[in-house]
Amino acid sequence: MEEILLNKPGKKIILLGNEAIVRGGLEEGVNFVSTYPGTPASEIGNIFNQIAKKIGVYFEFSTNEKVALEAGIGASFAGLKTLVAMKNFGLNVALDSLLPFCYTGTKGPAVIVVADDPSCHSSAQSEENSRFIAETAHIPVLEPSDPQECKDFVRLGFQISEKYKIPVIVRTTTRVAHQKMPVKFDKITRPGNGVGKFVKEPKRFVTLPPRVLEQKKELLEKIEKIREFSEKSKINFQSDKKNALAQKFPMGIITSGISYLYVMEALKELNLSLPVLKLGFFYPLPEEKIKDFIKNFKKVLIVEELEPYLEREVERLAKDINPKLQIFGKTLLPETGELKPEQVILALAKFTGKKYKKLPITSYQLPKIKHLPRFCPGCPYWSVFAAVKKVAPKDTVFGGDIGCYMLAGTPAIAAQDYLSAMGSSVGIAHGIARTVKKQKTITFIGDSTFFHAGIPALINTVFNKSNPLIIILDNGTTAMTGHQPHPGTSVRTDSEYKFEWDQRDKSLLSPPLRSEEGDPSSLETKERPLQIEKIVAGCGVKNLKVVNSFDLKAIEKAVEEFLPKKETSVIIARGICALLRKHLPK
Amino acid sequence: MAEFNLIINGVGGQGLITLLRIISLASQKEGYDIKTSELHGLSQRGGSVEVHIRFGKKIYSPLVPQGKANLVISLELQESLNGLHYSSPKTHFLINQYKTPTFTKDLSEKEILGIVKKISKNLFLIPASEICQKELGSEVVAGIYLLGLAFSKKLLPLKSDSIISAIKKIIPEKYRELNLKAFELARQSFSSKNLGG
Ligand SMILES: Cc1ncc(C[n+]2csc(CCOP(=O)(O)OP(=O)(O)O)c2C)c(N)n1
Numbered sequence: 001m002e003e004i005l006l007n008k009p010g011k012k013i014i015l016l017g018n019e020a021i022v023r024g025g026l027e028e029g030v031n032f033v034s035t036y037p038g039t040p041a042s043e044i045g046n047i048f049n050q051i052a053k054k055i056g057v058y059f060e061f062s063t064n065e066k067v068a069l070e071a072g073i074g075a076s077f078a079g080l081k082t083l084v085a086m087k088n089f090g091l092n093v094a095l096d097s098l099l100p101f102c103y104t105g106t107k108g109p110a111v112i113v114v115a116d117d118p119s120c121h122s123s124a125q126s127e128e129n130s131r132f133i134a135e136t137a138h139i140p141v142l143e144p145s146d147p148q149e150c151k152d153f154v155r156l157g158f159q160i161s162e163k164y165k166i167p168v169i170v171r172t173t174t175r176v177a178h179q180k181m182p183v184k185f186d187k188i189t190r191p192g193n194g195v196g197k198f199v200k201e202p203k204r205f206v207t208l209p210p211r212v213l214e215q216k217k218e219l220l221e222k223i224e225k226i227r228e229f230s231e232k233s234k235i236n237f238q239s240d241k242k243n244a245l246a247q248k249f250p251m252g253i254i255t256s257g258i259s260y261l262y263v264m265e266a267l268k269e270l271n272l273s274l275p276v277l278k279l280g281f282f283y284p285l286p287e288e289k290i291k292d293f294i295k296n297f298k299k300v301l302i303v304e305e306l307e308p309y310l311e312r313e314v315e316r317l318a319k320d321i322n323p324k325l326q327i328f329g330k331t332l333l334p335e336t337g338e339l340k341p342e343q344v345i346l347a348l349a350k351f352t353g354k355k356y357k358k359l360p361i362t363s364y365q366l367p368k369i370k371h372l373p374r375f376c377p378g379c380p381y382w383s384v385f386a387a388v389k390k391v392a393p394k395d396t397v398f399g400g401d402i403g404c405y406m407l408a409g410t411p412a413i414a415a416q417d418y419l420s421a422m423g424s425s426v427g428i429a430h431g432i433a434r435t436v437k438k439q440k441t442i443t444f445i446g447d448s449t450f451f452h453a454g455i456p457a458l459i460n461t462v463f464n465k466s467n468p469l470i471i472i473l474d475n476g477t478t479a480m481t482g483h484q485p486h487p488g489t490s491v492r493t494d495s496e497y498k499f500e501w502d503q504r505d506k507s508l509l510s511p512p513l514r515s516e517e518g519d520p521s522s523l524e525t526k527e528r529p530l531q532i533e534k535i536v537a538g539c540g541v542k543n544l545k546v547v548n549s550f551d552l553k554a555i556e557k558a559v560e561e562f563l564p565k566k567e568t569s570v571i572i573a574r575g576i577c578a579l580l581r582k583h584l585p586k
Numbered sequence: 587m588a589e590f591n592l593i594i595n596g597v598g599g600q601g602l603i604t605l606l607r608i609i610s611l612a613s614q615k616e617g618y619d620i621k622t623s624e625l626h627g628l629s630q631r632g633g634s635v636e637v638h639i640r641f642g643k644k645i646y647s648p649l650v651p652q653g654k655a656n657l658v659i660s661l662e663l664q665e666s667l668n669g670l671h672y673s674s675p676k677t678h679f680l681i682n683q684y685k686t687p688t689f690t691k692d693l694s695e696k697e698i699l700g701i702v703k704k705i706s707k708n709l710f711l712i713p714a715s716e717i718c719q720k721e722l723g724s725e726v727v728a729g730i731y732l733l734g735l736a737f738s739k740k741l742l743p744l745k746s747d748s749i750i751s752a753i754k755k756i757i758p759e760k761y762r763e764l765n766l767k768a769f770e771l772a773r774q775s776f777s778s779k780n781l782g783g
C-alpha cells in the first residue's frame with residue numbers, strides 16, 4: 001500500500017482501478033477528499049484514510065453521500081482541489097446538491113467518482129446505470145476502461161474542472177474499479193498547505209431565480225465548449241488513427257469503458273481487423289467525431305453495458321449524416337447484467353458474419369454451485385435474529401435494510417419481508433404500520449445506515465404517530481463495506497488494513513461492545529461522541545431500550561414488551577462486529 | 587507463450603486476493619502484460635468467490651473468456667464446478683479436497699469430479715488444507731501450497747524465483763516464513779511422491 005506514495009515517475013506498479021484513482025488524485029495534488037463507503041468504490045476512501053495524514057490531504061468519511069458531496073462543494077468554493085467518491089446509489093442521495101453545484105460551478109477543481117455495479121455483485125437494490133446523470137445535471141462524464149485510464153482520467157477530470165469551472169464525474173464499473181494492471185506513475189504533486197479562502201461572489205455561489213436561469217444558460221454554453229474539447233481529445237480515439245480501416249470496411253464498432261476491452265479481445269479472438277471508435281467521454285459526446293466515423297458505413301455495432309445510451313445517441317446522429325445506417329447494439333447484447341467477453345465475441349461474429357464455433361461446453365447442462373454467504377462465526381446478528389424470530393408473531397412484517405444484516409433474507413433466517421434503499425426500512429415500516437390492523441411491524445437497521453438515512457424516517461414515525469418496532473443493530477462499524485467508522489463509533493478515522501485506534505478512544509469503544517454477558521445498562525452509560533440512544537430519545541421516542549446483542553433473553557423480553565405499544569419503539573442491540581473485534585487491541 | 591489464463595475460486599476468507607497479488611507480481615517480474623479481476627465487499631464468510639488472472643504478451647479483458655482457462659485452482663471442492671464455464675478439454679484443474687457447506691444443495695465429491703471430468707480429464711485432487719494443517723499447523727496457506735504444486739507440475743509458466751520474491755514482497759513479515767514453507771512443502775511433496783489422479 002505504501003507503494004501508492006512512491007514518487008518515482010516512469011515506474012510501473014500493479015494497481016487496482018480504485019488505487020489508480022487515488023494515485024491520480026495525488027499526482028494532481030488533491031487537497032480535500034470525502035466519501036461515504038460503498039462497493040465498488042470503497043477502497044478509494046479506505047486508502048485515503050490510511051495515507052491522508054502522511055501526505056497532508058484532508059480526508060473524511062462523511063455521514064452520507066449528500067453530505068460528502070456538500071463537504072466537497074464547500075472545499076471547492078473555498079478554492080481547494082476536491083475529490084468525492086461514492087457508489088451509484090450514493091449519487092441518488094447526493095443528487096439534490098449535485099445539480100446546483102453544476103449551476104454554480106467550481107472554484108477549486110472537483111472530481112466526483114461514481115462506481116456502478118452491473119450484475120449487482122455488491123448491490124442489493126437495483127442495477128443502476130449512473131449515466132442518466134449526464135443529461136440531467138449537464139455534468140461531464142468520463143469512462144475509463146482500465147486502471148491506467150482511471151489514473152489518467154481522474155487527472156484529466158481535474159484539468160477540465162480547472163479550465164471550465166465545472167465538476168467532472170469519473171464513472172467506473174466493478175470490472176474497472178476492481179481490475180488490476182501495471183500502471184505507469186508520474187510525479188506526485190504536493191497538495192500545498194490546504195488552507196482555503198472563501199471569497200464572496202454572490203453571483204457565482206447563490207442559485208436563486210432569476211440568476212439560476214442565467215446560470216443554466218451559462219452551464220449549457222460551458223458544455224458546448226467542453227464538447228469542442230471532447231472533439232479534439234485523445235481519449236476519444238479511433239483504433240487506427242489514419243482512418244484507413246474506416247475507408248476500407250463498410251462497418252465499425254463504437255464502444256467505451258470496460259466494453260472496449262472486450263471488443264479488443266473479441267477482435268483478437270476472431271482474428272478480425274475492424275475500425276473501432278473508443279469513447280473516453282460519455283458526456284459531452286464528440287458528435288462530429290462520431291458522425292465522421294459512421295458516415296460511410298453500412299452498419300455499426302455499439303458495445304455498451306446496461307441501457308443503450310450510446311446507441312440512442314448514435315441513432316440520433318445517424319439521422320443527419322447517414323440515415324440508412326444499420327445500428328446494432330441491444331439486438332445482439334443484453335441490457336441486464338454486465339457483459340462477458342464471450343458475449344461480445346459472439347455478437348461480433350454475428351455482426352460481421354464471421355463463423356465462430358461456440359465452445360462445446362455450452363452443450364452440457366452443467367450445474368453451478370453457489371455458496372451462500374453467512375454471518376461470520378461470533379457475529380452479533382445471529383443471536384439478535386434468533387431472539388426476535390422466537391417471540392414475534394408469525395405474521396409479523398420484517399423490514400430489512402442495507403448492510404450485513406441483509407443476510408436475514410436467506411432461508412436460514414427468513415426475517416426480511418422487504419428490502420429497498422439505505423434507511424428506507426424505517427420509512428416503509430411507518431407506511432405499513434399506519435396501514436395494517438393486526439399485523440406487527442419490526443424493522444432492522446444498522447448503525448451506519450441509521451446515521452446515513454434512518455434519522456429523518458424515525459422522526460417521521462414519531463411525528464406522524466405510527467408504532468413499528470425499530471431494532472438498531474449497533475455493531476460499532478460500517479461492516480459490509482469493509483469496516484469504516486461512522487459518527488457513532490469512537491474514532492473518526494481508522495483503517496481497514498491496520499486498525500490503528502486512537503489511544504484516547506480505545507476505552508470508549510471496546511468494553512461495552514465487547515462484553516458478551518455484560519450488564520446492558522452499562523452499555524448505555526459509556527461515553528461515545530454521538531450516542532445513538534441519545535439521538536433516538538431526542539427524536540421523541542419513549543419506548544427505548546439498549547440491549548446486549550449476545551443476550552437472547554434480554555432481547556426477547558424487550559421485544560415482548562414493545563410489540564403491544566401504540567407508539568414507535570426502538571431497541572438498540574449493541575454488540576461488536578466479530579471481524580472488527582479480531583483486529584482491536586486486546 | 588501468447589497468454590495464460592488462470593481462474594482461482596473458493597469461498598470468502600480463503601485468501602484468494604493474496605494469491606492473485608502474488609501471481610500477478612510474479613508475472614510482472616517476468617515482463618508480461620497483466621490483467622486481473624476480483625470482487626470486494628462481501629465481508630461475510632463463506633460465500634462463493636472467484637478471481638481471474640491473465641498474463642501474456644498483450645492482454646485486454648480482465649475476465650477470462652469462456653473456455654479459455656489454462657488452469658483452474660479450486661480452494662474448495664464444489665467451487666470447481668464454477669470453473670467449468672471457463673474450461674475446455676485442455677484446461678487443468680487443481681482442486682483442494684476440502685468442502686464447506688453451500689447452504690443450498692451440496693454435491694458429493696464423486697458427483698463433482700464426475701461432472702468436471704465431462705469437460706477435462708486433467709484433474710488433480712489434493713488434500714491441501716489437510717496437509718497444511720498437519721505439516722504446518724495452519725490450513726490458511728492451502729492456496730500457497732496449491733500454487734507450489736501448480737508450479738512444480740509445470741501447470742503455471744512462471745519461475746520459482748519470481749514467485750518466491752513475490753511472496754516475500756506481499757506477505758507481511760509475521761506470516762512470510764509460513765507461506766514460504768507451504769510453497770516449499772508442495773515442491774518437495776511433488777518430487778517425492780506422485781500426487782493426483
Ligand atoms: C446510498 C448507499 N450508499 C452506500 C451503500 C453501500 N453499503 C451497503 S451496506 C453498507 C453498510 C451499512 O452499514 P451498517 O448499516 O452499519 O450495517 P453493517 O454492515 O455494519 O451490518 C453500505 C454503506 C449503499 N448500498 N447505498
Ligand code: SF4
Pocket residue numbers: 374375376378379380381404475479480577578579580629630631
Ligand atoms: S462482518 Fe461483522 S457484522 Fe458482518 S457478518 Fe461478519 S461479524 Fe457480522
